[in-house]
Amino acid sequence: MLGIVRRKIVRDTVSSSSVFGRQFQRTAAQPVPLLGSRSYGTAGSESLLLKRGSKLVRVISFSGDLGSPASASSLRQIGTCFQTDSCKKVWTRFYSSEGDVVEAVVPFMGESVTDGTLATFLKHPGDRVEVDEPIAQIETDKVTIDVASPQSGIIQQLVAKVGDIVEPGHKIAIISTSSDHTHVAPSEPPAAKKEKTAEQKPKAEVPSQEKPKSETPAPKEKPKAPAAPATKPSPSEPQLPPKDRERRVPMTRLRKRVANRLKDSQNTFAMLTTFNEVDMTNLMKLRSDYKDAFVEKHGVKLGFMSGFVKAAVSGLQSQPIVNAVIDGDDIIYRDYIDISIAVGTPKGLVVPVVRGAEKMNFAEIEKEINSLAKKANDGTISIDEMAGGSFTISNGGVYGSLLSTPIINPPQSAILGMHSIVNRPMVVGGQVVARPMMYVALTYDHRLIDGREAVLFLRRIKDVIEDPRRLLLDI
Numbered sequence: 001m002l003g004i005v006r007r008k009i010v011r012d013t014v015s016s017s018s019v020f021g022r023q024f025q026r027t028a029a030q031p032v033p034l035l036g037s038r039s040y041g042t043a044g045s046e047s048l049l050l051k052r053g054s055k056l057v058r059v060i061s062f063s064g065d066l067g068s069p070a071s072a073s074s075l076r077q078i079g080t081c082f083q084t085d086s087c088k089k090v091w092t093r094f095y096s097s098e099g100d101v102v103e104a105v106v107p108f109m110g111e112s113v114t115d116g117t118l119a120t121f122l123k124h125p126g127d128r129v130e131v132d133e134p135i136a137q138i139e140t141d142k143v144t145i146d147v148a149s150p151q152s153g154i155i156q157q158l159v160a161k162v163g164d165i166v167e168p169g170h171k172i173a174i175i176s177t178s179s180d181h182t183h184v185a186p187s188e189p190p191a192a193k194k195e196k197t198a199e200q201k202p203k204a205e206v207p208s209q210e211k212p213k214s215e216t217p218a219p220k221e222k223p224k225a226p227a228a229p230a231t232k233p234s235p236s237e238p239q240l241p242p243k244d245r246e247r248r249v250p251m252t253r254l255r256k257r258v259a260n261r262l263k264d265s266q267n268t269f270a271m272l273t274t275f276n277e278v279d280m281t282n283l284m285k286l287r288s289d290y291k292d293a294f295v296e297k298h299g300v301k302l303g304f305m306s307g308f309v310k311a312a313v314s315g316l317q318s319q320p321i322v323n324a325v326i327d328g329d330d331i332i333y334r335d336y337i338d339i340s341i342a343v344g345t346p347k348g349l350v351v352p353v354v355r356g357a358e359k360m361n362f363a364e365i366e367k368e369i370n371s372l373a374k375k376a377n378d379g380t381i382s383i384d385e386m387a388g389g390s391f392t393i394s395n396g397g398v399y400g401s402l403l404s405t406p407i408i409n410p411p412q413s414a415i416l417g418m419h420s421i422v423n424r425p426m427v428v429g430g431q432v433v434a435r436p437m438m439y440v441a442l443t444y445d446h447r448l449i450d451g452r453e454a455v456l457f458l459r460r461i462k463d464v465i466e467d468p469r470r471l472l473l474d475i
Contacts, residue, residue, distance in 0.1 A: 100178035102151050103159075104135055106170045109145055110383035115167045116140040117253050118160050127155050129175065136160075136172050141257035142386060144347070144379045153177040254348040265408050270446040273405040276458045278465045280421050280436040283307050286468055298363040304418075305341070306365040308393060310471055311464035312416060313337050313358045316391060319457040322414045323390050326448050340389035340409060341369055343376045344399075350376045351409055353389040397421065403439050413448050416461070417441040 109116060116138040123135040134146035135155065156176040160166060251259075265271075287302050294302040316323045316337050324333045337358045340351040352372035354365060375381035392409045397420040406417040419439045426435040442458045464470050 100176060101156060102153070102175050102177060103171050104147055104149055104173045104175060106138060106147060106166045106168050106172060107145065108168050109138070109140055110142075113140045113142065113383060115165050116145065118162055118164045118166055118172070119144065119252075120162060121158060123149075123155050123173075125155050125157060129153065129155060138166060139253045140383075141253050142350070142383050143381055144254075147172050149175060151175065151177050252347065254350075258348050261410060262407050265410050268410065269408050269413075271408060271443055272446045272451070272454075273441050273443045274451070274454050274458055275403070275439060275441050276462050278438045278440055278462050279426065280304075280438055280465065282467055283465055284421075284436060294363070298367070300363065300366045300370060302362065303366060303369075305369055305393070305395065306362045307465060307468065308395075308416070308418060308461070309339050309354065309357055309360075309365050309369075310362065311461040312339060312391060312393060314464050314471065315457045315460040317358070318460050319453045321449055321453050322444065322457050324448060325390075325411050325413050326445070327411075331448065334390045336390065338389050338391075340386075340392040340412070341372065342392060342394040342409075343373050345376050345379070347379065350381065350386060351389065351392060352376055352381060352385050353387070355388070392416070393418065397438065403441070405441060406443050408443055408445060414442060414444040414454070414457075416458075417443070 106116070117140075119137045119139040121136050123129055123133075129135055129149040130152045131150070132148045135149050136147040138145045138147060153175040155173055157174040159171045159173055166172070283304065287304070291302050294300075320333055323337060324331050326332075336356065339354045339357045341354060342349060342351050352375070354360070354368050354372070357365065360368070372381065372385060375385070389409070390412060392406075392412055392415040394406045394415060395418040396404050396406075397418050401419050402422065403419055404417055406415045408415050417440065419441075421436045421438050423434045424437045425432050426437065427433075428435065440458065440461060442454055444454045
């Protein structure tokens with residue numbers, strides 16, 4: 001019946017008719033030629049002028065490059081619904097047949113990284129983006145990776161959700177490259193929002209109705225009866241804090257990765273720690289005497305870390321077993337020295353690598369450490385810059401740690417822990433004098449490294465730090 005009515009009211013010009021007490025009106029536009037001899041633009045719309053108690057709930061409009069003449073009859077499609085409720089809503093959607101959209105996908109994240117967690121969106125539907133501008137961030141086990149826009153345009157739709165596990169090539173968002181395309185996909189239909197608000201209201205009222213029930217006089221008397229003075233000081237029944245004073249937050253992938261690696265290290269290695277103390281007087285004097293000339297020539301400050309890296313290189317060269325690692329039933333001796341530097345960041349602990357440390361001087365080491373530390377704190381460090389490493393140095397002294405037992409960073413076999421510098425009374429030349437002292441700790445895999453090699457390695461670091469001239473004379 002509706003089809004008969006539609007054929008009756010459709011005309012090439014504006015016409016109207018009344019059917020079942022409701023008035024229909026249709027307006028059709030003539031085809032308008034666009035650019036090109038074979039392209040035509042068509043536009044049309046149909047409307048329902050309804051009386052009281054009925055309404056039009058959807059109007060669908062079409063626009064596109066058809067490539068051939070088109071008539072208004074081909075666009076004569078409309079979804080209508082007669083309703084008697086008091087609310088009124090109109091939803092208009094635009095479709096385009098041109099290839100003016102591109103997809104933003106997850107990039108390659110590294111050889112050892114297979115997936116990641118979508119941490120956050122930097123752009124939202126309707127925002128303008130430029131080429132290579134980050135639109136989302138993916139958190140992996142090691143670093144945070146940006147998803148860049150392949151072309152400039154407007155964010156049309158976000159396909160993935162925050163918290164989703166994504167792999168390389170996974171589609172994240174749809175970007176419209178056409179300036180005329182203004183459609184933004186709604187994140188939720190209007191009807192669903194009304195249903196949610198309707199459902200939330202009774203849910204919010206439930207606790208208010210149940211509270212009087214729980215406050216009846218019967219349950220109040222029950223806790224008073226067993227509340228005897230003898231049970232209050234009982235240590236076997238501690239008073240736990242209320243749950244509303246606690247917060248439960250999911251762990252980040254980086255934190256979970258760090259936790260798993262540290263636990264695996266404890267379960268795998270036979271770890272043993274040996275300690276020593278270092279007099280920092282000569283190294284501090286060297287730094288104080290040449291710090292200004294060092295900055296003027298190299299453009300970077302002279303710190304203690306470069307001295308400890310050079311001392312570690314000297315110790316690894318004198319005790320190659322500390323630079324080795326167990327692989328199954330074999331021992332792998334490394335003929336290179338890549339020093340990993342533990343850096344604490346707001347997102348977790350990362351360990352960038354200073355490669356070829358045995359070939360670097362003090363200035364080159366300081367520049368490399370500063371560059372890696374800045375990238376780590378900014379979250380721009382790459383996976384390749386943290387891969388590998390044959391020995392690790394951790395400086396807990398920057399946070400005020402006096403003494404600690406560091407955990408080995410697998411697949412390495414040892415780690416050196418630096419600590420804070422404290423003036424302590426020491427016996428020098430038969431006299432008690434105040435000296436700046438630092439405790440150093442070496443944690444090593446006792447399956448591979450014996451106590452003799454570990455102590456001699458730590459002793460070599462002590463000798464070099466207390467007298468840096470040994471590096472020049474190679475003694």
